[in-house]
Amino acid sequence: MLVFNMTTSDVTAELTQQQQGITWSDLQVKDSQVFNENTVLVHVIYQQTAVDSKTGAKTTQPVDSTWALRLASPEAGRSNQWLVNWDNVIDFETLDFSTKTTAGLAITPLQLTRYTDRIVLTVLAQNYTNETIVIGQTNQILATFRFGDQSVDAVNTRYVFERLRSYDDVEITVMGLYTSYPDSVEMVQYINYKVSPWFTFGLVES
Secondary structure: OHHHOOOHHHHHHHHHHHOOOEEEEEEEEEEEEEEEOOEEEEEEEEEEEEEOOOOOOEEEEEEEEEEEEEEOOHHHOOOOOEEEOHHHEEEEEEOOOOOEEEOOEEEEEEEEEEEOOEEEEEEEEEEOOOOOEEEOOOOEEEEEEEEOOEEEEOOOOOEEEOOOOEEEEEEEEEEOOOOOOOOEEEEEEEOOOOOOOOEEEEOOOO
């Protein structure tokens, strides 16, 4: 998949590795909804049984999930087939924004990925200082996403950026299913202090 820079062979190998010793049973389709003309979201429940490779013990647990099914394009060679998207991805947008820098920390938005249960903003973070920088601390809101008049805080993940290092896989996650992409995102704001966020990016809505 393009979103993960994976080939079909990569997906097959990863799926084979993940499913070793795992079986499904009692699969039920609870409901479905049309997300757009090429995507349908299917709500399923099933039982997943895993076998411990060392002890042979079996454990079974219920799974409640929403799958993203996408209509394959003729270019893919599978016209009129509905295929399950890897990792329940609905779609994604590659971003092209200028880097913004505050106190020696530079942030560049790279990609927005929409899943059936969340939206993930992937950014490049570069620490240009000689000190460790920590964001997402208890006195901070890591990020706030704006969807029109609605504001949603991201999962407050703690990130530690070592001095003079770059990180191209920093993920900022907001939970929920959204029919549109956020209009903007504000990153790193202190709680109970009237101080502007460190970074604000306007995001193009799909």
